[in-house]
Amino acid sequence: MEKLPLDGVRVADFSWVIAGPYATMWLAVMGAEVVRIETNQHIDVNRRGQPFAGGIAGENRSGLWNSLNFAKLSCNLNLAKPKAADLARQLVSISDVVVENFAYGQMARFGLGYAELRKLKPDLILVSSSGVGRTGPERGYVSYNEQLVAYSGLASLTGNIGGAPTNVGGFWADHLSATALAFAILAALRHRTRTGEGQDIDISMTEAVMSQLPQGLMDYAMNKRVPVPLGNRDAVMVPHGVYHCKGEDKWVAIAVSTEEEWRSLCQAMGDPPWTREKKFADPASRRQNLSELDDNINAWTRERSHYEVMEILQGVGVAAGPSVDIEELVNDPHLREREFFVSPNHLETGRLSLPGLPCKLSAHPTLNYAPSPLLGQHNEYVFLELLGLSDQEFAELIGEGVIL
Amino acid sequence: MQGQALSDLRVVELGRYIAAPYCSKLLADLGAEVVKVEDPQGDPARYAGPFPGDKPHAERSALFLYLNTNKKSITLDVRAPGGARILQQLLRDTDVLVEDNAPGEAASLGLDFRSLHRSNPRLIVTSITPFGQTGPYRDFKATDLIANHMSGLAFSTTSRITDASQEPLQAGGKQGDFTAGLTGAVGTMLALFSRDLSGEGQHVDISIQESLAAFVRWEVGFYTHDFDGLYKQLWAKRASGSGKGATGLFPCKDGYVSMGTREQYQWEAFVDMLGNQQLREDPRFSSILLRILNWPMIEPLVLDWMSKHTKEEIFRESQARRVPAFPCNTTGEVYESAQIKAREYFVEVEHPELGLVTCPGAPYKLSRTPWRVRQTAPRLGEHNQEILCGWLGYGKEDVLRLGETGLGKCD
Numbered sequence: 001m002e003k004l005p006l007d008g009v010r011v012a013d014f015s016w017v018i019a020g021p022y023a024t025m026w027l028a029v030m031g032a033e034v035v036r037i038e039t040n041q042h043i044d045v046n047r048r049g050q051p052f053a054g055g056i057a058g059e060n061r062s063g064l065w066n067s068l069n070f071a072k073l074s075c076n077l078n079l080a081k082p083k084a085a086d087l088a089r090q091l092v093s094i095s096d097v098v099v100e101n102f103a104y105g106q107m108a109r110f111g112l113g114y115a116e117l118r119k120l121k122p123d124l125i126l127v128s129s130s131g132v133g134r135t136g137p138e139r140g141y142v143s144y145n146e147q148l149v150a151y152s153g154l155a156s157l158t159g160n161i162g163g164a165p166t167n168v169g170g171f172w173a174d175h176l177s178a179t180a181l182a183f184a185i186l187a188a189l190r191h192r193t194r195t196g197e198g199q200d201i202d203i204s205m206t207e208a209v210m211s212q213l214p215q216g217l218m219d220y221a222m223n224k225r226v227p228v229p230l231g232n233r234d235a236v237m238v239p240h241g242v243y244h245c246k247g248e249d250k251w252v253a254i255a256v257s258t259e260e261e262w263r264s265l266c267q268a269m270g271d272p273p274w275t276r277e278k279k280f281a282d283p284a285s286r287r288q289n290l291s292e293l294d295d296n297i298n299a300w301t302r303e304r305s306h307y308e309v310m311e312i313l314q315g316v317g318v319a320a321g322p323s324v325d326i327e328e329l330v331n332d333p334h335l336r337e338r339e340f341f342v343s344p345n346h347l348e349t350g351r352l353s354l355p356g357l358p359c360k361l362s363a364h365p366t367l368n369y370a371p372s373p374l375l376g377q378h379n380e381y382v383f384l385e386l387l388g389l390s391d392q393e394f395a396e397l398i399g400e401g402v403i404l
Numbered sequence: 405m406q407g408q409a410l411s412d413l414r415v416v417e418l419g420r421y422i423a424a425p426y427c428s429k430l431l432a433d434l435g436a437e438v439v440k441v442e443d444p445q446g447d448p449a450r451y452a453g454p455f456p457g458d459k460p461h462a463e464r465s466a467l468f469l470y471l472n473t474n475k476k477s478i479t480l481d482v483r484a485p486g487g488a489r490i491l492q493q494l495l496r497d498t499d500v501l502v503e504d505n506a507p508g509e510a511a512s513l514g515l516d517f518r519s520l521h522r523s524n525p526r527l528i529v530t531s532i533t534p535f536g537q538t539g540p541y542r543d544f545k546a547t548d549l550i551a552n553h554m555s556g557l558a559f560s561t562t563s564r565i566t567d568a569s570q571e572p573l574q575a576g577g578k579q580g581d582f583t584a585g586l587t588g589a590v591g592t593m594l595a596l597f598s599r600d601l602s603g604e605g606q607h608v609d610i611s612i613q614e615s616l617a618a619f620v621r622w623e624v625g626f627y628t629h630d631f632d633g634l635y636k637q638l639w640a641k642r643a644s645g646s647g648k649g650a651t652g653l654f655p656c657k658d659g660y661v662s663m664g665t666r667e668q669y670q671w672e673a674f675v676d677m678l679g680n681q682q683l684r685e686d687p688r689f690s691s692i693l694l695r696i697l698n699w700p701m702i703e704p705l706v707l708d709w710m711s712k713h714t715k716e717e718i719f720r721e722s723q724a725r726r727v728p729a730f731p732c733n734t735t736g737e738v739y740e741s742a743q744i745k746a747r748e749y750f751v752e753v754e755h756p757e758l759g760l761v762t763c764p765g766a767p768y769k770l771s772r773t774p775w776r777v778r779q780t781a782p783r784l785g786e787h788n789q790e791i792l793c794g795w796l797g798y799g800k801e802d803v804l805r806l807g808e809t810g811l812g813k814c815d
Contacts, residue, residue: 005597030594045666050693051626055633063625131730133769136746141723143664146652147730150662153738155653157576158561165660165732167653168575169560170619177767179586184768186593187434191409191773193600199772206738207749208767212582214470216735219454221750221762222466226734232549232558232574235453240549242558242571251572253553255546310544319545323553323572326627326639329617332554334541340614341624353628355621358584358614359591360536362517363598363606 004031004364009189012091013037013072014100014107016044018145018171019129019205021068022178023185024099028071029357029367035073035095035382037088038375040404041080047375053349060348060374067354069372070344075382076375078404083397085111090387093120096192097185101129104140114200123198125188129181133204145205148173152209157216159229166229177208238286239265239293242323243301245309251323252306254297254313262286264316269300344371379403408435409773413596415500416441416491417475418482418515421449422548422578423532423612424504425471426585431500431592432474433766433775439791440475441482441491446784447472456758462784463757469781470763473753477782478791482513486806493796495520499605500528500592506545507537517607528595528605532588536611546612551580555616560623583619584612586767638696651692653732656710661718664728666692673725678709755780 009032013024021036021044028034038044046065053061060066077084089112092098098117100107107113107128114126128134131143132151146167149155154173159166184201192198210217216227232253234240242251256262259282266275274280274296279289286293301309306322313320324332330341330353338360343351356369383389383403397403413436417428425440425447432438440447449468455461481487492514495501503515510516510531517529531537534546552558552574559572591608599605626635653660665671668690675683683689688698710718715731722729731737738744749765766775792798792806 003601005594005601007601026590030597049666051622051630051634053629055630061629063629064622067621067625132743133747136743138723138743141730142726142728143730144651144666144728145664147662147664147728150653150660150732151730151738151741153733153735154576154579155660155662155732156734158573159576160570160573164655165653166561166573167662168557168579169623170557170616171622172575172579172619175619175621176583176586179583179590180767183430183586183590183593184770186590186597187409187773188770190593190596194409194412197772199770201771202769203767204747204749204769207744207747207765210738210744210749211764211767212579212586213577213735214764215452215454215467216577217739217750217764218466218470218762220734220736220739222454222456223458224736225454226736227576229576232571234547234549237547240547242553251553253550253558253574255549257547314541314544317545319547319550321544321546321550321554323558324556325559326556326620326623326635329556329559329620330624330627334535334539335614335617337539338536338611338614340617349629353624355618355624358587358611358618359594360538360609361591361595361598361606362609363595363602363604 002364004368005361006031009033009097010095011035011097011099012088012095014098014102014112015129016101017046018068018174019178019181020099020101022175023129023181024072025068025070026179026182026357027097027185029369031368033073034071035075035091035378036069036373037077037079037091038074039076039078040375041078043375053352058348063352063354066346066349066352066372070342071368071370072373073378073382074373074376075379076403078401079110079112081400081402082111083400083402087383087387087397087402088112089117089120091382092117092124094386095121095124096189097125097127099127099129103142104130104134118198121198123192123196125185125192125198125201127181127185127201127203129177129203129205131204132206134202145171145174148205148209152206153213153216154209157213157227157229159231161229161231161233163229163231173205173209176212177203177205180208180211238283238290239297241294243294243298243309245301245306245322246304249325250306252301252309253321253323254309255319257319261318265313265318268312268316268318269297272296272300342369344369346371347374347377407773408776409770411435413437413499414497415439415502416494416498418501418503418505420447420504421452422471422581423584424502424588425449426582427530427532427588427592428475428502429471429473430586430589434773436500438475439494439787440472440477440782441480441494442477442784444479444481446479450784461757466758466761469753469755469758469761472781473763473777474779475782476787476791477785478788479785488514490792490796490806492523494791495527496524497795498524498527499596500530502530502532502588502592504532506533507531507542521605524605526599526603526605528592528599528608530588530592530595530608530610532584532610532612534612536614537607537609548578548580549574551612551616555580555613556620556623557616560620580612580616584610584615587615654707654710656713656715656718658714660732661710661715662730662732663722670727671695673727674722677721677725677727678706680705751777753777753780756783
């Protein structure tokens with residue numbers, strides 16, 4: 001089999017929840033050996049949270065956890081015990097990358113502070129992901145995704161016109177910062193390959209979100225203007241929004257960016273008389289008469305399904321697509337044909353469909369979409385094979401609650 | 405430049421607006437030499453604001469500045485035979501091409517991966533398009549709005565829960581375009597590792613729709629793992645639970661705060677802050693799911709308390725009790741935040757037309773190979789002569805002649 005891009009890279013993964021694990025899943029699916037260090041004493045919140053396969057709770061049954069840990073290994077280490085920290089240090093000393101996203105100071109309390117780990121292996125890439133970064137007056141503050149979508153300013157740009165700020169779905173700050181983290185790790189790995197130097201990576205989830213808000217931030221910096229939510233509108237394009245379709249809570253999104261597209265839209269709607277009225281003749285007029293414009297378009301879309309409107313409008317070169325719910329997303333024919341969803345054969349839940357990674361590599365048609373591990377599934381591999389413990393030592397450490 | 409992680413890379417960008425330019429910006433900021441190939445009219449981002457004083461000007465877009473620091477710009481009509489030839493010459497000695505043409509269009513420009521691979525087997529081609537290179541929608545048009553809605557993200561982005569009469573919403577600030585750009589940068593890095601192993605370049609296929617859909621994992625999990633249970637109960641009606649169960653955004657005295665009380669100890673610290681000891685013991689609120697389901701019973705009480713406190717008070721008091729809470733900031737408020745300032749997140753960039761501009765920094769901090777602004781964003785065609793003469797060996801007269809035929813304008 002063709003080697004995957006990160007073949008030969010080993011990651012000691014102390015991270016949990018999403019912001020760390022989604023980043024390390026990129027590495028695992030792309031060929032790295034990622035060992036998650038977990039403990040029964042404080043199980044990852046996502047192993048404990050809904051949704052569970054078949055609605056039956058269990059630490060190996062969470063849909064979210066099982067979608068964030070493809071192809072990783074899991075071992076148990078109760079880091080509160082000094083012997084566990086020793087084993088963790090051994091694992092670190094044979095790894096290339098260490099990732100953690102505990103609350104500030106927790107790694108040091110385990111005896112796994114950066115300075116100490118750096119001594120074990122000078123060319124390590126030491127990664128820390130946190131809500132607001134590892135420096136600054138608020139570095140010790142606690143947060144989840146939603147707090148950071150709010151803190152970063154993104155929520156203030158999202159929402160209905162004149163309405164409340166709104167959280168973005170999809171655990172936005174978690175997944176986005178994890179993607180940035182994957183990029184930073186790969187850059188650091190490449191630098192190490194070229195120079196032999198390791199380094200520290202400090203990711204602030206807040207800053208990762210802010211780096212995608214240049215318009216809002218720079219409008220304030222330059223013009224002291226504070227932008228507000230636009231709903232589904234755009235500052236330039238019109239019409240631009242979602243329209244009612246046949247069925248309950250069904251919508252189609254339409255965005256018209258040129259006059260040619262506007263004429264195509266009118267034609268597709270059968271050139272009704274209103275499209276020739278002066279008040280819709282150009283973008284400025286259309287914006288002035290927006291609600292009447294929307295009513296007219298709605299009258300046409302309402303008679304059709306959201307997929308039907310997409311087909312009609314795409315057929316004439318107008319950007320349009322259904323606002324899909326989760327069921328429609330999973331069954332979307334395009335995503336299906338691209339095999340975006342994967343269903344690794346999980347030991348406890350079997351083959352359940354989950355999103356893969358949004359990246360197709362022509363030289364690697366088959367990526368490592370092995371199932372997410374059961375809690376502690378790879379204890380023997382990690383402790384006996386990788387760290388070279390004897391069977392007796394292994395049994396004793398289990399008895400002492402170190403491997404737990 | 406020495407000391408930067410990607411300083412040995414040469415990148416050509418055929419990108420417009422946000423997605424592909426953001427991808428190559430991420431590479432440029434870590435040292436890659438990026439040549440941005442623009443139509444003679446220029447990247448449309450040059451005409452997108454914000455502008456200082458709201459006065460549109462092709463060389464004064466702050467968005468363009470942010471997306472194109474550390475790049476060189478040449479103008480080339482790649483649809484004209486002469487322009488296509490120059491582009492092919494440029495790609496012969498290039499590591500990465502980042503491009504955003506519709507798949508059919510890329511082929512008609514001779515930019516399909518197969519042809520490019522033949523003339524430069526080491527070339528990595530990163531294509532960022534709305535729906536990717538394959539599948540029934542691959543030639544469909546989309547903007548950020550369409551990608552937000554077709555990825556399921558908009559369906560999950562709804563004000564204050566369960567109200568299905570409300571529109572599903574796009575995220576603010578063109579997040580689909582940016583996220584696909586970031587994803588493209590990850591894919592490009594992976595292809596570089598792959599090239600180290602095999603010696604060969606490859607085609608990296610990034611779909612904006614998928615870049616967003618990949619974040620909708622939790623929501624998809626409900627459908628594929630618990631369809632008859634919680635999916636039907638919660639998700640079929642867009643009831644994400646946000647704003648319920650003391651998690652999510654809450655109005656307070658002077659704005660909004662975002663609360664997160666997932667764990668029992670956080671919930672208990674939260675009700676202590678409310679001064680309500682009975683809630684601590686109440687079995688109706690003893691788990692996050694129960695708090696979401698039974699939320700209407702205590703919502704008035706919580707909202708009443710919130711209305712009497714400012715976001716700053718709630719923020720600091722919650723954090724003192726280890727309850728996850730942060731204020732909901734405007735872009736102005738986060739810009740002024742002491743935390744962000746202490747970390748020197750924003751950077752100042754000098755630009756000949758814009759003067760000194762404050763830009764957002766990188767989405768990471770690398771201790772040894774930090775990102776750096778080596779050069780400001782280029783004027784349209786600023787590097788025509790440097791690239792055509794210095795890199796490709798054209799004479800000055802050739803360049804003038806090319807300029808006259810509209811292939812490339814030269815200063």
